[in-house]
Every structure is written in structure tokens, then in C-alpha cells.
Amino acid sequence: MATPVSGLCSLKNKVALVTGASSGIGADVARLFASYGCRLALTGRNMEALQQVTDKCVERGLDKDEILMIQADFEVESDVRKTAEQTIQKFNQIDVLINNAGVYLNDSVENVILENFDRVFVVNVRAPLLLTHLLAPYLIKTKGTVVNVSSIVGRVSMRGLLTYSMSKSAMDHMTRCIADGLCFD
Template identity: 50%
Template sequence: MPDLKEKVAIITGASSGIGRGTAVEFAQLGAHLALTGRNQENLQATAKVCVEAGTLQDKILLVTGDICDEQLQKNLVEQTVQKFGRVDVLVNNAGTLKYGTIETIDMAYFHQSMDVNVRSVVILTQLCIPHLTKTKGAIVNVSSVCGTRAFPGVLAYNMSKSALDQFTRCVALELAPKQIRVNSVNPGVIATEIHKRSGMSEQKYVKYLEHSKTTHALGRVGDVSEVAKTIAFLASSDASFITGAQVPIDGGRHAMCPR
């Protein structure tokens, strides 16, 4: 198992989905957690599950708010260092998804997508670099198969994740002299609430999950824990010679060319 005992990890978007699953995985591995999300109730629920998984309550910091708020970003990093004295891992997980083509996309959402999925990552990474330099830490960005492959109907999301992947590669090279490793995970369809939050009805979501069995080579959608375990691996010393990578967690979807 990856060794994250007493490592200090900042995880964004930790109130649900992959972010919550990652927080729980890190808790089981003994990490100290700085968690952020917009929904205070859900974030507290994540903290409760983390305590049940093995982390002490006083080893969890919760910072509630919008990840695009630059003051929140500064507070998150400053409070993490104040409480724990260091930062070892940054997991940029917070993200937003809505449907829209080039003909139907709402430009307000286009800007929001870039702000949440890209701009917030850039700023938070900048803030963490001085601290990660001291610990020779790791950054894991949560991207998507949509960053590496083209899919119609989710233009802003696809573009933002592609930008995130390029950010990962460029920053991995820039920070390599500091021995800070930077990688991304690129999930396929994972069973979370993100699609329903994007406007998909329960009925359509059920059909979507069933259809997704045919778009992933392994014949099923993924589970949050499968992504969380890969994030934990990349954040740990087990991945000490991996940087600048995009790791697909998609049941083979990235390799498929349907005929």
C-alpha cells in the first residue's frame, strides 16, 4: 500500500465524488487532511467518514467556499501550513461539468468551466510551490478521458480538461528541478453525482450508465475508489520516478475506436 502516513494533503472538491473518495483513501493511509468544498454539510460528512476510516479529528482541516475565490485559496494554503507545518501533496480535484455544443454553449458557463477546471488549479499550484519545494512533494490533477479524446456535447469540459493535461505536462517539467512531481489521472465514466448535477435526469442517467458499459473496453463504469487508489499511488513515494504522466482510469476507453 502507498505510504502516506503523516503526509499533509490538500484535496479540493472533497465534499463529494472523487474528492471524497480520495480523502477517505488518504485517511486510511494515515495522511493529515486539508479539505475544501462548497457545501459545508457535505464537507463535514466527508470529515466524518475520514474519522471512521482512521484519521483523528484534529488531523483534519475543513475550509468551505468557492475554489475560484482567490482569498479562499490563500486561506486554504495558509491555514494548512499553520495547522500542520507543511504541505506534501496537492490534489486538484474540484471540477464542473455541463452539456453544450459549439452552437448551444452558454458563454457564462464556458468561463466558469475554465475558472474552476483550469484557473483555480493554476493559482492554487502557484501558492503551494514554496511549500512543496521544501517537502519535495507531489501534485495530482484530476482530469478526464475528455482531456485526451474528443467527445461531442461537452465542449467546455473537454477543452478545460485538455488544458489541464497540458498544464500537467508543462508544470511537471518546470518543477522537476525542485523534485516536485506533477501527474494527472484521467478517469472515464465514474459512478458519481456529477452527471446528475450537470442537469441529467435520473432516467437519462440510468440509460447513460447502461450505455457506458459498451464504451469502456472492460464492459462497466468505474468506481470512485479505483480513482482514489491511483491518486494515492501517484502521491506516494511508490511513484517516485513518475512525473508528467496522464494515467487513464477508464476501463480502456481511451484506447477504443468504435466502428
């Protein structure tokens, strides 16, 4: 079991939705939150990988009925909407939204493909915006938290990451705008 970190113990019996939870940062967040007794809604495209993360969360103390697995592709708007609906239907609340799901493609101005640009912005910017919008009333009610996972390339340019960098800059600015506009008092 994880060593308590200041503030995380308050996650017991809270509900967190973690997008992109089938690997990487999302999987690590899910396992950590499970250690603190946080009920979880987990999304991912790969259900086998999502099941493995869920199994680890159960090993860390959550009951299986405290975890909702949602297969979702955030390129598809109906999957984003389904994620919000199923989370609220199962738990009737949300305390933490972790917008982590993302798409990474290498490109530059010389080889950018507009269809790839659209895909990156749909997953990395539009889906988190829509999900936050749909869940805002519930987050306000619980005085909840939104965490938007970004990247250093949103602030610092790196060769070969044009579209991805632009999407992360948009995510960073969206985060600032939402923080200025929503009061969770």
C-alpha cells in the same frame, strides 16, 4: 480499513490537500488517505457533505484535529488563496496536492454561453494553477506531489462537452508543463 497499496503506506503523517473533497473522487481519496494516516486539508462548497467525509476519515483512524475542513468555492479567487493559507497555517507543510475540484457543464458550439465558459475555466484551470503556484514553495521543500484530476474528454472529443473538454485539455497540458518545469529533488 483499506488493504495497503504499494507506496501509500508512506503517507503516514504527511499532509494532503484534497480539493472537491465533499463528494466523488475527492471524497474517495480523502477516505483512502485517512486510512494511511495522512493528515488532511479538505475543501468543498457543501459543508454538510464535507462533514460527512470528515466523519468517515475519523472512522478510518484520523483524529479530528488532523483534518482541516475549508468551505471554498473555487470560482472565487479569495477562496483559493484562503485554502492555501489555512492549510499551511494549520499544518506548516504540504506533501500532496490533489487538484480535484471541478465544474461540469453540457454545451456545444451552437449553444455555448461565454459566462459558462469563463466559470468552467476559472474552476477547472485557473484555480488549480493558482493553488499550485501558491503551494509550490512548500511542495518543493517537502519534495511533494501534485495530482491534477482530469478526464478522458481532455483527449477524446465527446458530443455536448465542448467547454468541459477544453478545460480538461488545458489541465492535461498544464500538468505536463508543470512537470517539466518543477524539480522536486
